[in-house]
Amino acid sequence: IAGITQAPTSQILAAGRRMTLRCTQDMRHNAMYWYRQDLGLGLRLIHYSNTAGTTGKGEVPDGYSVSRANTDDFPLTLASAVPSQTSVYFCASSEQYNSPLHFGNGTRLTVT
Amino acid sequence: KQEVTQIPAALSVPEGENLVLNCSFTDSAIYNLQWFRQDPGKGLTSLLLIQSSQREQTSGRLNASLDKSSGRSTLYIAASQPGDSATYLCAVENTGTASKLTFGTGTRLQVTL
Numbered sequence: 001i002a003g004i005t006q007a008p009t010s011q012i013l014a015a016g017r018r019m020t021l022r023c024t025q026d027m028r029h030n031a032m033y034w035y036r037q038d039l040g041l042g043l044r045l046i047h048y049s050n051t052a053g054t055t056g057k058g059e060v061p062d063g064y065s066v067s068r069a070n071t072d073d074f075p076l077t078l079a080s081a082v083p084s085q086t087s088v089y090f091c092a093s094s095e096q097y098n099s100p101l102h103f104g105n106g107t108r109l110t111v112t
Numbered sequence: 113k114q115e116v117t118q119i120p121a122a123l124s125v126p127e128g129e130n131l132v133l134n135c136s137f138t139d140s141a142i143y144n145l146q147w148f149r150q151d152p153g154k155g156l157t158s159l160l161l162i163q164s165s166q167r168e169q170t171s172g173r174l175n176a177s178l179d180k181s182s183g184r185s186t187l188y189i190a191a192s193q194p195g196d197s198a199t200y201l202c203a204v205e206n207t208g209t210a211s212k213l214t215f216g217t218g219t220r221l222q223v224t225l
Binding site (some may be wrong): 004033035039041042043044045048058059090092097098099100101102103104105106 | 143144146148153154155156157158161163201203205212213215216217218
Protein backbone atom coordinates (compact mmCIF):
# COMPACT_ATOMS: atom_id res chain seq x y z
CA ILE A 1 0.00 0.00 0.00
CA ALA A 2 1.46 3.34 -1.07
CA GLY A 3 2.09 5.84 1.67
CA ILE A 4 4.46 7.24 4.25
CA THR A 5 6.39 5.12 6.72
CA GLN A 6 7.75 6.64 9.90
CA ALA A 7 10.13 4.96 12.34
CA PRO A 8 10.26 4.46 15.22
CA THR A 9 6.61 4.61 16.29
CA SER A 10 7.64 5.71 19.74
CA GLN A 11 10.84 6.46 21.62
CA ILE A 12 11.95 7.53 25.07
CA LEU A 13 15.16 9.52 24.90
CA ALA A 14 17.46 10.96 27.53
CA ALA A 15 18.09 14.68 27.31
CA GLY A 16 21.29 15.52 25.47
CA ARG A 17 21.14 12.46 23.23
CA ARG A 18 21.06 12.61 19.44
CA MET A 19 18.09 11.09 17.62
CA THR A 20 17.04 10.69 14.00
CA LEU A 21 13.41 10.16 13.07
CA ARG A 22 13.03 8.37 9.78
CA CYS A 23 10.47 9.07 7.06
CA THR A 24 10.09 7.30 3.73
CA GLN A 25 7.43 7.78 1.07
CA ASP A 26 6.75 5.66 -2.00
CA MET A 27 4.45 8.02 -3.86
CA ARG A 28 7.27 9.93 -5.63
CA HIS A 29 5.96 13.16 -4.16
CA ASN A 30 8.14 16.21 -4.65
CA ALA A 31 7.43 17.95 -1.36
CA MET A 32 7.93 16.59 2.16
CA TYR A 33 7.34 18.09 5.58
CA TRP A 34 7.93 17.54 9.27
CA TYR A 35 5.32 18.72 11.77
CA ARG A 36 5.09 18.44 15.52
CA GLN A 37 1.74 18.15 17.24
CA ASP A 38 1.30 19.39 20.79
CA LEU A 39 -1.87 19.58 22.85
CA GLY A 40 -3.48 22.99 22.52
CA LEU A 41 -0.99 24.17 19.91
CA GLY A 42 -2.01 22.06 16.94
CA LEU A 43 0.42 21.09 14.21
CA ARG A 44 3.43 23.30 13.63
CA LEU A 45 5.82 23.01 10.71
CA ILE A 46 9.43 22.26 11.64
CA HIS A 47 11.16 21.90 8.26
CA TYR A 48 10.11 21.23 4.70
CA SER A 49 11.57 20.26 1.35
CA ASN A 50 9.98 21.25 -1.94
CA THR A 51 12.17 18.87 -3.95
CA ALA A 52 15.14 16.56 -3.50
CA GLY A 53 18.27 18.51 -2.65
CA THR A 54 16.48 21.51 -1.11
CA THR A 55 15.20 22.18 2.41
CA GLY A 56 13.65 25.10 4.24
CA LYS A 57 12.78 26.21 7.74
CA GLY A 58 9.25 26.17 9.05
CA GLU A 59 7.70 27.81 12.06
CA VAL A 60 9.69 25.98 14.78
CA PRO A 61 13.05 24.84 13.30
CA ASP A 62 15.39 25.43 16.26
CA GLY A 63 17.03 22.27 17.57
CA TYR A 64 16.16 20.26 14.46
CA SER A 65 17.86 19.55 11.14
CA VAL A 66 16.79 17.74 7.99
CA SER A 67 18.28 16.47 4.77
CA ARG A 68 16.76 15.44 1.43
CA ALA A 69 19.32 13.37 -0.44
CA ASN A 70 16.67 11.70 -2.61
CA THR A 71 12.95 11.91 -3.38
CA ASP A 72 11.82 9.19 -0.98
CA ASP A 73 13.59 9.92 2.30
CA PHE A 74 13.37 12.90 4.64
CA PRO A 75 15.01 12.23 8.03
CA LEU A 76 14.65 14.63 10.96
CA THR A 77 17.55 14.88 13.42
CA LEU A 78 17.56 16.21 16.96
CA ALA A 79 21.22 16.96 17.63
CA SER A 80 20.88 17.25 21.42
CA ALA A 81 17.38 16.50 22.65
CA VAL A 82 15.68 18.67 25.28
CA PRO A 83 12.47 17.96 27.24
CA SER A 84 10.57 20.64 25.28
CA GLN A 85 10.99 18.45 22.21
CA THR A 86 8.65 15.89 23.74
CA SER A 87 5.89 15.71 21.15
CA VAL A 88 4.30 13.65 18.41
CA TYR A 89 6.14 14.11 15.13
CA PHE A 90 4.42 13.69 11.79
CA CYS A 91 6.02 13.41 8.39
CA ALA A 92 3.90 14.41 5.39
CA SER A 93 4.24 14.68 1.64
CA SER A 94 2.47 16.27 -1.31
CA GLU A 95 2.90 16.03 -5.06
CA GLN A 96 3.55 19.78 -5.27
CA TYR A 97 2.22 22.98 -3.75
CA ASN A 98 -1.55 23.33 -3.84
CA SER A 99 -2.00 19.54 -3.52
CA PRO A 100 -3.43 17.40 -0.71
CA LEU A 101 -1.07 16.41 2.07
CA HIS A 102 -0.52 12.76 2.98
CA PHE A 103 0.61 11.96 6.52
CA GLY A 104 2.46 9.14 8.21
CA ASN A 105 1.21 7.67 11.49
CA GLY A 106 3.64 9.65 13.59
CA THR A 107 6.47 9.11 16.07
CA ARG A 108 5.71 9.72 19.73
CA LEU A 109 8.90 11.06 21.32
CA THR A 110 9.45 11.57 25.04
CA VAL A 111 12.61 13.36 26.17
CA THR A 112 13.39 12.83 29.85
CA LYS B 113 0.87 35.88 10.21
CA GLN B 114 -1.95 33.51 9.29
CA GLU B 115 -4.11 32.31 12.17
CA VAL B 116 -6.63 29.51 11.85
CA THR B 117 -9.40 29.02 14.41
CA GLN B 118 -11.84 26.16 14.80
CA ILE B 119 -14.92 26.41 16.94
CA PRO B 120 -16.19 24.47 18.81
CA ALA B 121 -13.23 22.55 20.23
CA ALA B 122 -15.50 19.56 20.90
CA LEU B 123 -18.94 18.47 19.77
CA SER B 124 -21.18 15.55 20.63
CA VAL B 125 -24.19 14.65 18.48
CA PRO B 126 -26.56 11.68 18.24
CA GLU B 127 -26.28 9.37 15.28
CA GLY B 128 -28.17 10.53 12.20
CA GLU B 129 -27.83 14.23 12.80
CA ASN B 130 -26.47 16.59 10.20
CA LEU B 131 -23.72 18.81 11.56
CA VAL B 132 -21.47 21.71 10.64
CA LEU B 133 -17.89 22.31 11.71
CA ASN B 134 -16.46 25.80 11.42
CA CYS B 135 -13.05 27.11 10.44
CA SER B 136 -11.93 30.72 10.17
CA PHE B 137 -8.67 32.25 8.97
CA THR B 138 -7.23 35.76 9.12
CA ASP B 139 -5.31 36.10 5.82
CA SER B 140 -7.35 35.58 2.65
CA ALA B 141 -4.28 35.26 0.37
CA ILE B 142 -4.51 31.49 0.13
CA TYR B 143 -3.98 28.81 -2.50
CA ASN B 144 -6.39 26.43 -0.84
CA LEU B 145 -8.06 25.23 2.34
CA GLN B 146 -7.90 21.59 3.34
CA TRP B 147 -9.96 19.52 5.76
CA PHE B 148 -8.42 16.53 7.51
CA ARG B 149 -9.60 13.79 9.83
CA GLN B 150 -7.44 12.43 12.65
CA ASP B 151 -8.26 9.27 14.59
CA PRO B 152 -6.66 8.77 18.02
CA GLY B 153 -3.02 7.77 17.78
CA LYS B 154 -3.01 8.10 14.02
CA GLY B 155 -1.87 10.54 11.38
CA LEU B 156 -4.09 12.91 9.46
CA THR B 157 -6.18 11.79 6.51
CA SER B 158 -7.03 14.31 3.80
CA LEU B 159 -10.79 14.69 3.31
CA LEU B 160 -11.28 17.64 0.97
CA LEU B 161 -9.19 20.34 -0.66
CA ILE B 162 -10.90 23.53 -1.86
CA GLN B 163 -8.95 25.72 -4.25
CA SER B 164 -9.09 29.45 -3.61
CA SER B 165 -11.17 29.90 -6.78
CA GLN B 166 -13.77 27.35 -5.68
CA ARG B 167 -16.76 27.76 -3.39
CA GLU B 168 -17.27 24.15 -2.34
CA GLN B 169 -16.17 20.54 -2.67
CA THR B 170 -18.13 17.37 -2.00
CA SER B 171 -17.14 13.82 -1.18
CA GLY B 172 -19.85 11.40 -0.21
CA ARG B 173 -21.58 12.69 2.93
CA LEU B 174 -19.07 15.51 3.29
CA ASN B 175 -19.41 18.98 1.83
CA ALA B 176 -16.92 21.76 2.44
CA SER B 177 -17.54 25.38 1.55
CA LEU B 178 -15.14 28.30 1.30
CA ASP B 179 -15.81 32.02 1.59
CA LYS B 180 -12.37 33.45 1.05
CA SER B 181 -13.37 37.08 1.39
CA SER B 182 -14.78 36.55 4.88
CA GLY B 183 -12.11 34.05 5.89
CA ARG B 184 -14.50 31.21 6.64
CA SER B 185 -14.99 27.56 5.74
CA THR B 186 -17.51 25.01 6.90
CA LEU B 187 -17.47 21.23 6.79
CA TYR B 188 -20.96 19.76 6.58
CA ILE B 189 -21.41 16.12 7.55
CA ALA B 190 -24.74 14.60 6.57
CA ALA B 191 -26.43 11.77 8.46
CA SER B 192 -23.62 11.36 10.98
CA GLN B 193 -22.48 7.87 12.03
CA PRO B 194 -20.46 6.62 15.04
CA GLY B 195 -17.59 5.96 12.60
CA ASP B 196 -17.40 9.69 11.97
CA SER B 197 -16.11 10.18 15.50
CA ALA B 198 -12.65 11.74 15.18
CA THR B 199 -10.89 15.09 15.34
CA TYR B 200 -11.39 17.27 12.27
CA LEU B 201 -8.74 19.81 11.37
CA CYS B 202 -8.68 22.54 8.78
CA ALA B 203 -5.55 24.06 7.29
CA VAL B 204 -4.80 26.83 4.81
CA GLU B 205 -1.96 27.09 2.34
CA ASN B 206 -0.94 30.70 1.88
CA THR B 207 0.31 32.08 -1.39
CA GLY B 208 4.02 32.78 -1.34
CA THR B 209 4.74 30.34 1.50
CA ALA B 210 6.03 27.42 -0.56
CA SER B 211 3.55 24.71 0.43
CA LYS B 212 3.51 25.53 4.14
CA LEU B 213 0.13 24.90 5.73
CA THR B 214 -1.19 26.61 8.83
CA PHE B 215 -3.44 24.34 10.89
CA GLY B 216 -6.29 24.96 13.27
CA THR B 217 -6.33 23.05 16.56
CA GLY B 218 -9.29 20.93 15.49
CA THR B 219 -12.81 20.00 16.54
CA ARG B 220 -13.19 16.71 18.38
CA LEU B 221 -16.43 15.09 17.20
CA GLN B 222 -18.24 12.29 18.98
CA VAL B 223 -21.26 10.68 17.37
CA THR B 224 -23.28 8.69 19.89
CA LEU B 225 -25.65 5.79 19.33
